[in-house]
Amino acid sequence: MTVEEGHKDKAELPTRVYRLDPSTGQAKVTAEGIDRPNGLAFSPDEKILYVVDSGITHGGRANIRAFTVEGDRLIGDRVFAEGFAPGFTDGVRTDVDGNVWCSMGWADPKEDGVRCYMPSGDLIGKINLPETCANLCFGGAKKNRLFMAASTSIYAVYVETQGAMVP
Numbered sequence: 001m002t003v004e005e006g007h008k009d010k011a012e013l014p015t016r017v018y019r020l021d022p023s024t025g026q027a028k029v030t031a032e033g034i035d036r037p038n039g040l041a042f043s044p045d046e047k048i049l050y051v052v053d054s055g056i057t058h059g060g061r062a063n064i065r066a067f068t069v070e071g072d073r074l075i076g077d078r079v080f081a082e083g084f085a086p087g088f089t090d091g092v093r094t095d096v097d098g099n100v101w102c103s104m105g106w107a108d109p110k111e112d113g114v115r116c117y118m119p120s121g122d123l124i125g126k127i128n129l130p131e132t133c134a135n136l137c138f139g140g141a142k143k144n145r146l147f148m149a150a151s152t153s154i155y156a157v158y159v160e161t162q163g164a165m166v167p
Helices: none
Strands: 002-004 007-009 017-020 027-031 037-042 048-054 062-070 073-081 092-094 100-104 113-117 123-128 133-139 145-150 154-158
Touching (some): 027 073, 037 100, 048 092, 073 100, 100 145, 113 145
Parallel strands (some): 037 092
Antiparallel strands (some): 002 007, 037 048, 062 073, 092 100, 100 133
16 A cells, blocks of 8 residues: 555555566566565665565565575565564665664664664664664765664664675
8 A cells, every 4th residue: 555645545556576678667576575575775786686575564474585686587585574563674685794784763763773683684783763763874985874764864884894886
């Protein structure tokens, strides 16, 4: 369901992950079975696509899924990280070492902020914020500054890595 200027509307397409073919402009389903696909991020080598499932907002799951990218297809759906409920994540980015950074919030205020996971899915650590974090990105001259968009504020911290970005 989408919201258009404050009014609920029916979704134009089913909640799936689509790939837009740049040569034809056609949308093709690449992943199904995700309650509410939200944030997307590729691994630095673009061989893995991470998809945030924020389906908990509609009675579903709250996790991050990982897919192997094979040409223009996604295969090998697996749960990469979970344990977000009753909150959930939204924004997701990767760093040059393949670590996955995600926003966190909307439930326990002690969990508001950012989480960082190793490529294996093991939790490395958390950055606690005084409010829910919705999105994040790496920036700055050396791409080593993590910007965090929260409910009413923008936070920034220098980290010991750089964001994975294709020029």
